[in-house]
Amino acid sequence: MTRWNVLIVEDQSIVRQGLKLMLEQDDKIRVVAEASNGQEAIKMIEKQIIDLVIMDIRMPVMNGIEATRVIKERFPQVKILILTTFNDDEYAIQALKYGANAFLLKTAERQTLVEAVYSCFRGGLPINEEVAANVMPRLLQKAEKKKEFPLSxxxxxxxxxxxxxxxxxxxxxxxxxxxxxxxxxxxxxxxxxxxxxxxxxxxxxxxxxxx
CATH class of the missing domain: 1.10.10.10 (Winged helix-like DNA-binding domain superfamily/Winged helix DNA-binding domain)
Structure with missing residues (x-):
């Protein structure tokens, strides 16, 4: 059976432990590493095979948005699921712009989180409903307004x-x-x-x- 190697990136140790316990109730999910900021996360991905990163946004040293950008540039095969307390449209837009595969709030139920992990590996883009309702119209508006420049x-x-x-x-x-x-x-x-x-x-x- 295929198992996915998961890295949890969260600056609060108690939250990391809670997420690990929740996720590992599913046989296909294995939490193999933990990090307290984006910089630590990048170092861990350099050292071992990681299939999915569950990433908080507000963290010291390097936040989740910047870490998403760097990880997707260097390790595009790694899936990134943003899991945050902050229902902020700009965070969501930046995360998706840099290649995040999912954006959920920490208020989500355990089953919603597990289903989002599965969806990432099926090629889906799970986004919290409240966030999607605000963000998608803005993304579509941006796409319509996208300018063309005479540059290669x-x-x-x-x-x-x-x-x-x-x-x-x-x-x-x-x-x-x-x-x-x-x-x-x-x-x-x-x-x-x-x-x-x-x-x-x-x-x-x-x-x-x-x-």
Missing amino acids: PRELTITKLVGEGKLNKEIAEELHLSVGTVKNHITQILQKLDLRDRTQLAIFAVKNDIA
């Missing part, structure tokens, strides 16, 4: 990284390019978008939610 995929990626505050050297290392090539790309981007400098480009990226 590579130029869009560089624009995104500039918006994140990355230096040319950091962008070059991340994209495996030379610093000179990155500078040339930025010059072309500025010309295409009729912008004066990289500060304007960074503001442009943030304002237009380029990701």
Whole structure:
């Protein structure tokens, strides 16, 4: 029988223990690791096979939103189920944007949580009903308003990284390019978008939610 290796990421030890007891009542779920923040979670995924991360949002050192972004970039096969106290639309939108596979509130029943785990592995996207009612219309509205820019995929990626505050050297290392090539790309981007400098480009990226 296939069993899923689960990592619980939650800064309160008593909550982690409670979740572990609840989840391991199901034969297919095995909690193999625990972490108290996103940074610890990433280190654990580097060391062992994790199929699913159950992630809180507000944690010290690295929160669940940032951890979701990093884990999905480095380990895209790992499923992430956000489990939080906070019914906050922006948290949900950010988590889903970064690739979270589920978003539940801690008020959920045990069976709802277990069913959400199964749904993640079936390719579903379980979201708490209250959250979905608020978030889905906003996501659809954003999709309708999405703008097109005269940039290549590579130029869009560089624009995104500039918006994140990355230096040319950091962008070059991340994209495996030379610093000179990155500078040339930025010059072309500025010309295409009729912008004066990289500060304007960074503001442009943030304002237009380029990701």
